[in-house]
Amino acid sequence: MTDAPEVLKPLRTWSHLATRRRRPTEYEVVSTNLHYRQDNPDSPWELDPDIHMNKWYRRYCNDSPLRHDDWDAFRDPDQLVYRTYNILQDGQETYVRSVLEQFSDREHDSGLSVEWAGILASHHTPARYLFHTLQMASAYLSQMAPASTISNCSTFEAADSLRWLTHTAYRTVELSRAFPDLGIGTEERRRWESDDAWQGFRELMEKALVAWDWAESFTAVNLVAKPAVEGAVLSGLSRAGRQEDDLVLSLLTESQLRDSERHRRWSTALVEMALENEGNRDVLNGWLAKWAPMGEAAVDAYCANLPDGGALAASAKEAMSSFHTGLGLAAG
Amino acid sequence: MPLLDRSEYYDLIRTTNWTPSYVSEDELYPEEMSGSRGIPMEKWESFDEPYKVAYGEYVATQREKDSGAYSVKAALERANFVDTADPGWISILKAHYGAISVPEYAAMTGEARMARFSKAPGNRNMAVFGMMDETRHGQIQLYFAHEHTRRSRQWDWAHKAMHANEWGALAARHFFDDMMMTRDAIAVSLMLTFAFETGFTNMQFLGLAADAAEAGDHTFANLISSVQTDEARHAQQGGPNLKILIENGRKDEAQKMIDVAFWRSWKLFSVLTGPMMDYYTPLESREQSFKEFMQEWIIGQFERQITDLGLDTPWYWDEFIRALDETHHGMHLGVWYWRPTVWWNPAAGVTPEDRDWLEEKYPGWNDTWGNLWDVIIENLVEGRPELTGPATLPMICNMSNIPIVGTPSNGWNVKDYPLVHNGRLYHFGSEPDRWVFEQDPERYQGHMNFIDRFLAGWIQPMDLMGGLQYMGLAPGEIGDDAHNYEWVSRYTPDVAGTAAG
Incomplete structure (x- = not known):
C-alpha cells in the first residue's frame, strides 16, 4: 500500500471542481454537489429501495418531467x-x-x-x-x-x-x-x-x-x-x-x-x-x-x-x- | 416609544395554523411526511420551544458567530498548525470533516421536513432556523477543510466521502438516512434533534473541542464549539413534540423512536468518536477518555433529560453501559487493521505509555485488546508488515453497517446475532441492533451492506483492489499508519527501557 505505483496528487480544490481552469469561488467550494441522494437514482436513501421516502424522491425529484442532465451545474x-x-x-x-x-x-x-x-x-x-x-x-x-x-x-x-x-x-x-x-x-x-x-x-x-x-x-x-x-x-x-x-x-x-x-x-x-x-x-x-x-x-x-x-x-x-x-x- | 420586546409579538409569529378547505388536511399533511399519529392539529399548537429567537436576532447573532469563527481561522492560518500537528490529530480532522460536513448539510433536509410538514407552527418556524443552521454547518466545515486539499488527497474526502461507497461512509449514510432523511416530521424531531443532537453532538462538538484546545488546534476547537451553540438551540425541537406525544397517549411510540435513534447513534460514535478520543488524540492532549465523556454527556445529562420528560431509559441501558468498555476498542482495532479502506491514516495509539493509560481507563485492556496488538507489534518488529493488514473482509452488521466486534482474547465474547427474515439471513452486531431491525423490517430488509454486495458480485475483482476501487479509494487517498510505524521502534529490543506489556 505504501509503495503503490501511482499516487493521486493533492489538488487545489475538491476533485469534482478540479477539472475547471478557474479557481473556484467560496460559493462553489461550499455549495456545490452536496445532495448525495442524487448519486443512486434507484435508491436515493441508503435503506430499503422501496420505502416510502425512496419512492417519494424517485417520483417527485428524479422522475420529474422537467429534465436536465446536470442540475448540479x-x-x-x-x-x-x-x-x-x-x-x-x-x-x-x-x-x-x-x-x-x-x-x-x-x-x-x-x-x-x-x-x-x-x-x-x-x-x-x-x-x-x-x-x-x-x-x-x-x-x-x-x-x-x-x-x-x-x-x-x-x-x-x-x-x-x-x-x-x-x-x-x-x-x-x-x-x-x-x-x-x-x-x-x-x-x-x-x-x-x-x-x-x-x-x-x-x-x-x-x-x-x-x-x-x-x-x-x-x-x-x-x-x-x-x-x-x-x-x-x-x-x-x-x-x-x-x-x-x-x-x-x-x-x-x-x-x-x-x-x-x-x-x-x-x-x-x-x-x-x-x-x-x-x-x-x-x-x-x-x-x-x-x-x-x-x-x-x-x-x-x-x-x-x-x-x-x-x-x-x-x-x-x-x-x-x-x-x-x-x-x-x-x-x- | 421603544421597539417592542420579542415577547410581545412572538406568539403571533407562531400562530399560523389554519383549516385548509381547497385541499384536505390529510392532503396538506400526508401522514407519512407529517407523522401526527392521529393527534389533532390544535393539540400540536401547544408546541412551545424553550429557546426562542426571532428572525432579526437570528441573523444578528449568526453574523457575529461567523465573524468570530472565520476570523480565528484567518488569524491562525499563518501559524500553520496543521503542518506541525501530531499526525494522529490530522487524522481526526480528516475523519471528522469527511463524516460530518456533508451529513450536516443533509440535516437541512430533515429540518425542512419539519418546516414543511410538522403540524406544530412553532416547530415549523424553529425548523427554518434549523435549515439555516445546518446549511451553516455544512458550509463552514467544508470551507475550513478546503484549504487543506493541497496538503494531501485525503482532504478531498471532506466533500467526497458521502458520495463514495467507502464502508464507513456507507454506514454513516445508512444511519443519517434512517434518522433524519426518511422519517416524518415528528420522528425527525425526536430521532434527529432529541436523541442524536441532544444526546450525542455534545460529544463530538464539545468533547472533541476540549481535546482540540489541549492539542493546540484553536481553529478547530473554536469552529466546532461554535457549531454546537446552534445545535443546542435547534436540538430543542424534539422535547416539545415528545411532550405532546406523551400527553396524547403516544408514549410507547415515542419511546421506541428514542430507543432506536439512541442505539444507532451510539454505534456510529463507537467507530467515529471513540477511536479519535482514545487512540488518535496525542496522549498528553486527552482531556478525558471516551468512556468518561460518554458518562458525563450521555449517562449524566441525557439520561436525566429523558427521565425528566417522562420516558424510561432504553431497555438495553445495561448493555449500553457495558459496551462503553468494549465496542470502540474493537472498532479501533478493526479500522487500524483495515486501514487501506479509510480516507484517513489511523493512529495506532499503543505505545507503552498509551497502553498504561488505556489500562488505567479500561482495566483489563492489556489482557484482551492488548494481546491482539502484541501480535501486530511482534509482526511489525520482526519485519512482517504484510501480516498486519487485511486478507479477508470482516463480518459487518446489517443495521450499523460497521464490523461485528466483541472483546477478544482472554475476555472472548465475540458473537453474531443472526436473524432470518423472509428467507434472507441477516447478521447483527448486538441484540439491540437486531431489535432495531425487527421494529420495522420493511425499512431495512432490501438494503445490502458492504459484505452483501461483495458476496453478490457487485464488487469486482473480488479482492482488496476491487474492494478499494468500489469504495473510490486510490493510492494517495487510502489510509496507512498515521505515524508511519515510527512508534514500533519503542518495542524493538535495542531500545532501552521499553518492553511490550
Missing part, C-alpha cells in the same frame, strides 16, 4: 452563502428596526385614518398566514430540489418568508394598540379562512403546497404565487398606502421587495438553465397554463376592495405576465 446569480446571507439580512433588519423605532417615536400609527386601518386589518395583518404558506412551500423545495445550489436558494427564501411573517406579526401588535376595535391581532385567521380577499391566495397556496413534483412546485410558487403576492400584497398595498401616508408599510415593503428581487434572479436563472433543454419549454408552459389563472384570480380577489383596486390588479397581473414573457414562456 446550477449557480445562484447572487452566489449567496450562509455567512453573506446573514451579513446582508442583518443590514436589512437594522434598517427595519430603525424604521420601526423612528415611526413609533413619531406616533405614526395614530396619524393613520380609521378607514385605512380597516384596510390594514383586512388586507395586511392576515398576510402572516400567506407568508407562512410561502415559507412552508420553500421548505418543501429545499428538501426536494435535485441540486444543493437550488436547495440553498430556496432555504434562504424560506428564511425570508419567515422574515416577512415576523414583520407582519410585529406590525399587527402595534396596529392593534392604535386601533383596538378592528379585530387586529385576533381576526386574522378568520379573515384568511373566509374573507373573499384572501380566498384566491389561500386556494392557490393550498394547492401549490401539494404540488409534489419539485419543478411543478417551483413553477407554482416561484413563477406564479410569489409574483402574484409581490404584485398585489406587497407592491399593490404599499402603493395604496402611499395615498394614506402609511410610510411604515411602504418602507417595510421596500425592504421585503429586495428579497423578492433576489428570489426572482435565481428563479430566472433556473428557468434559463431548464430551457437549455428545449423539451422543457412545453413542460413549463403547461404548468403555467394551469397555475397562472389561479394567480390572476388571487390578485383580482385581493385587490377587489382596495382603493383603485382595478388598477392595482391590472398592474400586478401585467407584471406577472411580463415576468413570464421575459423568461421566454407563454403567460396564462
Whole structure:
C-alpha cells in the first residue's frame, strides 16, 4: 500500500471542481454537489429501495418531467452563502428596526385614518398566514430540489418568508394598540379562512403546497404565487398606502421587495438553465397554463376592495405576465 | 416609544395554523411526511420551544458567530498548525470533516421536513432556523477543510466521502438516512434533534473541542464549539413534540423512536468518536477518555433529560453501559487493521505509555485488546508488515453497517446475532441492533451492506483492489499508519527501557 505505483496528487480544490481552469469561488467550494441522494437514482436513501421516502424522491425529484442532465451545474446569480446571507439580512433588519423605532417615536400609527386601518386589518395583518404558506412551500423545495445550489436558494427564501411573517406579526401588535376595535391581532385567521380577499391566495397556496413534483412546485410558487403576492400584497398595498401616508408599510415593503428581487434572479436563472433543454419549454408552459389563472384570480380577489383596486390588479397581473414573457414562456 | 420586546409579538409569529378547505388536511399533511399519529392539529399548537429567537436576532447573532469563527481561522492560518500537528490529530480532522460536513448539510433536509410538514407552527418556524443552521454547518466545515486539499488527497474526502461507497461512509449514510432523511416530521424531531443532537453532538462538538484546545488546534476547537451553540438551540425541537406525544397517549411510540435513534447513534460514535478520543488524540492532549465523556454527556445529562420528560431509559441501558468498555476498542482495532479502506491514516495509539493509560481507563485492556496488538507489534518488529493488514473482509452488521466486534482474547465474547427474515439471513452486531431491525423490517430488509454486495458480485475483482476501487479509494487517498510505524521502534529490543506489556 505504501509503495503503490501511482499516487493521486493533492489538488487545489475538491476533485469534482478540479477539472475547471478557474479557481473556484467560496460559493462553489461550499455549495456545490452536496445532495448525495442524487448519486443512486434507484435508491436515493441508503435503506430499503422501496420505502416510502425512496419512492417519494424517485417520483417527485428524479422522475420529474422537467429534465436536465446536470442540475448540479446550477449557480445562484447572487452566489449567496450562509455567512453573506446573514451579513446582508442583518443590514436589512437594522434598517427595519430603525424604521420601526423612528415611526413609533413619531406616533405614526395614530396619524393613520380609521378607514385605512380597516384596510390594514383586512388586507395586511392576515398576510402572516400567506407568508407562512410561502415559507412552508420553500421548505418543501429545499428538501426536494435535485441540486444543493437550488436547495440553498430556496432555504434562504424560506428564511425570508419567515422574515416577512415576523414583520407582519410585529406590525399587527402595534396596529392593534392604535386601533383596538378592528379585530387586529385576533381576526386574522378568520379573515384568511373566509374573507373573499384572501380566498384566491389561500386556494392557490393550498394547492401549490401539494404540488409534489419539485419543478411543478417551483413553477407554482416561484413563477406564479410569489409574483402574484409581490404584485398585489406587497407592491399593490404599499402603493395604496402611499395615498394614506402609511410610510411604515411602504418602507417595510421596500425592504421585503429586495428579497423578492433576489428570489426572482435565481428563479430566472433556473428557468434559463431548464430551457437549455428545449423539451422543457412545453413542460413549463403547461404548468403555467394551469397555475397562472389561479394567480390572476388571487390578485383580482385581493385587490377587489382596495382603493383603485382595478388598477392595482391590472398592474400586478401585467407584471406577472411580463415576468413570464421575459423568461421566454407563454403567460396564462 | 421603544421597539417592542420579542415577547410581545412572538406568539403571533407562531400562530399560523389554519383549516385548509381547497385541499384536505390529510392532503396538506400526508401522514407519512407529517407523522401526527392521529393527534389533532390544535393539540400540536401547544408546541412551545424553550429557546426562542426571532428572525432579526437570528441573523444578528449568526453574523457575529461567523465573524468570530472565520476570523480565528484567518488569524491562525499563518501559524500553520496543521503542518506541525501530531499526525494522529490530522487524522481526526480528516475523519471528522469527511463524516460530518456533508451529513450536516443533509440535516437541512430533515429540518425542512419539519418546516414543511410538522403540524406544530412553532416547530415549523424553529425548523427554518434549523435549515439555516445546518446549511451553516455544512458550509463552514467544508470551507475550513478546503484549504487543506493541497496538503494531501485525503482532504478531498471532506466533500467526497458521502458520495463514495467507502464502508464507513456507507454506514454513516445508512444511519443519517434512517434518522433524519426518511422519517416524518415528528420522528425527525425526536430521532434527529432529541436523541442524536441532544444526546450525542455534545460529544463530538464539545468533547472533541476540549481535546482540540489541549492539542493546540484553536481553529478547530473554536469552529466546532461554535457549531454546537446552534445545535443546542435547534436540538430543542424534539422535547416539545415528545411532550405532546406523551400527553396524547403516544408514549410507547415515542419511546421506541428514542430507543432506536439512541442505539444507532451510539454505534456510529463507537467507530467515529471513540477511536479519535482514545487512540488518535496525542496522549498528553486527552482531556478525558471516551468512556468518561460518554458518562458525563450521555449517562449524566441525557439520561436525566429523558427521565425528566417522562420516558424510561432504553431497555438495553445495561448493555449500553457495558459496551462503553468494549465496542470502540474493537472498532479501533478493526479500522487500524483495515486501514487501506479509510480516507484517513489511523493512529495506532499503543505505545507503552498509551497502553498504561488505556489500562488505567479500561482495566483489563492489556489482557484482551492488548494481546491482539502484541501480535501486530511482534509482526511489525520482526519485519512482517504484510501480516498486519487485511486478507479477508470482516463480518459487518446489517443495521450499523460497521464490523461485528466483541472483546477478544482472554475476555472472548465475540458473537453474531443472526436473524432470518423472509428467507434472507441477516447478521447483527448486538441484540439491540437486531431489535432495531425487527421494529420495522420493511425499512431495512432490501438494503445490502458492504459484505452483501461483495458476496453478490457487485464488487469486482473480488479482492482488496476491487474492494478499494468500489469504495473510490486510490493510492494517495487510502489510509496507512498515521505515524508511519515510527512508534514500533519503542518495542524493538535495542531500545532501552521499553518492553511490550
